[in-house]
Amino acid sequence: MLTTLIYRSHFNSSVTFSSMFNMVAQANDHNSSVGVTGILLFDGTHFFQLLEGPEDAVLQVYKKISQDKRHDNLVELMQDFSPGRKFGKVGMELFDLRQHDEESVLQAVLERGTSPYKLTYDDRALQFMCTFVEGREKENYLEIPSKDHWRFVADNSNAASLSDSDINVTEYSFAFQPIIDPLSQHILSYAAEMRTVNGGSASSYFSAISDEEMYQVDLRSKAIAFRQASRLGLGEKTLTVKLLPMSLIAMPDAVEFLLNEIALSGLVAEQVVIAITENGFISRDEAFIKAIRRLKQSGMRLAIDDFGAGLGGLLVLTRFQPEKITIDKDIVSDVHRQGPKQAIVQAIIKFCTSLEISVIASGVEKTEEWMWLEAAGVNNFQGHLFSEPQLNRFPTIRWPEMNDG
Numbered sequence: 001m002l003t004t005l006i007y008r009s010h011f012n013s014s015v016t017f018s019s020m021f022n023m024v025a026q027a028n029d030h031n032s033s034v035g036v037t038g039i040l041l042f043d044g045t046h047f048f049q050l051l052e053g054p055e056d057a058v059l060q061v062y063k064k065i066s067q068d069k070r071h072d073n074l075v076e077l078m079q080d081f082s083p084g085r086k087f088g089k090v091g092m093e094l095f096d097l098r099q100h101d102e103e104s105v106l107q108a109v110l111e112r113g114t115s116p117y118k119l120t121y122d123d124r125a126l127q128f129m130c131t132f133v134e135g136r137e138k139e140n141y142l143e144i145p146s147k148d149h150w151r152f153v154a155d156n157s158n159a160a161s162l163s164d165s166d167i168n169v170t171e172y173s174f175a176f177q178p179i180i181d182p183l184s185q186h187i188l189s190y191a192a193e194m195r196t197v198n199g200g201s202a203s204s205y206f207s208a209i210s211d212e213e214m215y216q217v218d219l220r221s222k223a224i225a226f227r228q229a230s231r232l233g234l235g236e237k238t239l240t241v242k243l244l245p246m247s248l249i250a251m252p253d254a255v256e257f258l259l260n261e262i263a264l265s266g267l268v269a270e271q272v273v274i275a276i277t278e279n280g281f282i283s284r285d286e287a288f289i290k291a292i293r294r295l296k297q298s299g300m301r302l303a304i305d306d307f308g309a310g311l312g313g314l315l316v317l318t319r320f321q322p323e324k325i326t327i328d329k330d331i332v333s334d335v336h337r338q339g340p341k342q343a344i345v346q347a348i349i350k351f352c353t354s355l356e357i358s359v360i361a362s363g364v365e366k367t368e369e370w371m372w373l374e375a376a377g378v379n380n381f382q383g384h385l386f387s388e389p390q391l392n393r394f395p396t397i398r399w400p401e402m403n404d405g
């Protein structure tokens with residue numbers, strides 16, 4: 001199968017540009033031998049490269065290119081598939097945009113098209129190339145330093161454990177993970193996730209009981225989460241608890257139950273964030289909309305969890321707006337290397353800014369993911385990079401600190 005892969009990257013200025021000519025000659029031989037076309041553009045700071053050929057060969061070449069120290073901040077913009085070769089000649093060609101005008105570069109590229117109808121102006125690959133040649137989109141190139149720029153320093157000052165008498169009350173318990181603003185070293189909230197007493201997932205517990213029981217347990221378990229968080233020293237921070245949307249509908253007086261338990265735990269409604277997964281939203285269901293209104297009237301805050309992973313996300317936002325949105329971990333994963341993920345995160349940030357919704361990135365594991373998201377404007381994070389969720393405990397937090405020099 002033929003594939004077209006496009007990436008951009010940042011030239012490592014400690015390398016002389018003239019040394020690139022040798023590389024291009026070698027790459028030309030190599031690409032020719034494996035049936036790959038490589039069109040490389042350089043604007044004085046950034047590379048833009050289109051690779052076309054058999055999928056395995058393109059991916060192998062790209063893997064080597066990604067490890068090359070002559071450039072960094074590689075972002076894959078597109079990988080697409082086509083029935084035939086669009087960028088004719090195999091090998092490798094470098095266009096230094098500082099020495100060609102826009103028209104002549106695009107003309108030269110078009111001349112490489114095997115046949116005119118295969119390479120038209122609505123071809124996405126060619127559109128990406130035009131955008132680079134014309135220097136558009138540069139404001140969206142968020143570039144980050146090497147991850148060695150940061151070290152992570154463990155802080156136990158907020159860590160706390162529950163006593164046995166607070167744990168052994170039911171068959172389930174909670175794991176707590178902080179949601180933080182790493183740069184200001186501020187804890188905003190603790191997310192409480194239901195677990196079995198041995199630390200197993202809530203879904204393994206729920207799968208053994210009926211739906212009706214599940215909604216009951218889901219709702220009633222929040223009483224334990226409130227009490228445990230209060231004992232662990234929640235103070236004025238917020239507590240984020242997941243709730244199945246059906247628990248709000250199926251259990252009459254669900255909101256009153258929660259309010260009562262919040263008060264019994266010595267918390268206030270405004271510090272409780274009810275997180276509902278996007279997949280669970282039933283945006284057309286009037287009973288659900290009414291339950292959401294009651295929840296909001298009670299003073300509790302609403303968050304949409306795993307935003308971007310479900311089905312109804314954008315439609316839901318036309319019916320009501322939550323206080324917070326948590327971007328799904330699969331979108332966060334490797335966001336610093338993936339153009340489509342970057343475009344989606346930037347769009348989420350834009351509409352959340354317009355709607356005064358705060359954005360949290362969840363499942364952050366790599367320093368580079370965090371750095372890219374900070375550069376894009378996300379300030380609030382949850383993830384193993386900073387702290388693992390821990391059963392019956394407020395865990396240790398690793399705060400980032402800049403390395404000197």
Ligand SMILES: Cc1cc2nc3c(=O)[nH]c(=O)nc-3n(C[C@H](O)[C@H](O)[C@H](O)COP(=O)(O)O)c2cc1C
Nearest residue numbers: 023026027030031038047061064065068070071092
């Ligand atoms: C911007 C840039 C583009 C490159 N494009 C290609 C290419 O299209 N084909 C290729 O074989 N090598 C390309 N290289 C060089 C590879 O990264 C690598 O050095 C080369 O494949 C030799 O790898 P090896 O010594 O491990 O065999 C490129 C390097 C850079 C910095």
